Amino acid sequence: MTMELVNTVTVSGEAGRFFDPGYLFQSRVPQNVLNDLKDNLGTTYFRSESENAASFFFNNIVNPIAEMKEKLQFTIGNISLVDDFVWFKEIEDMRYIPECMRIPLLYHPYVRKLASEGRIEDFGIDVDAFDKENPYQRLIDNGVIENVADCPIEDGHHVLEFKWEWHSTDPILELKQLECIRRMYELIDKDRESGSEISPTDRQCHIA
Secondary structure, three states, X not given: OEEEEEEEEEEOOOOOXXXXXXXXXXXXXXXXXXXXXXXXXXXXXXXXXXXXHHHHHHHHHHHHHXXXXXXXXXXXXXXXXOOOOOOOOOHHHHHOOOHHHHHHHHHOHHHHHHHHOOOOOOOOOOHHHOOOXXXXXXXXXXXXXXXXXXXXXXXXXXXXXXXXXXXXXXOOOOHXXXXXXXHHHHHHXXXXXXXXXXXXXXXXXXXX
């Protein structure tokens, strides 16, 4: 079963990346999503990386998660003892991937390709049995417009169309867990763009 929601709003302002949590514009979203937003912020939020809302988002959700994980890692001395979603600060932190993040990691297109070719460790998981679509990426992208400049303009205002899509087979994840996956994907993409010379078959490779 697939559920898709579309919210259309009109705003004025600078181009940027906007995030609509859903019920900010009176749409119906899964209760766990609403509860997660309420638990983290006490309210809903509207994000644009070109404005102060971006700082609010990272200061109140992302940074506290990162600080908590960092303190925990120092306390136990070994992240491998923890099977929980981790906010990776740098690509070097990905030398150990918690078990709960391994399937999301292998769903990343580049990592999936390398694993399918047998060029990197696949944790004993058959990536060829995965669905064609990456459900984690779709969930991350729910309610996000990457660039308002690409949206149509009516009467001098940007018309934003926010889309949300859920499938009955989707993994059940909290917002902060999705942010950890998004960060992991972001680090992988940045590492590729930097032209890393480390072979993916080398144990020194961050995603090997």
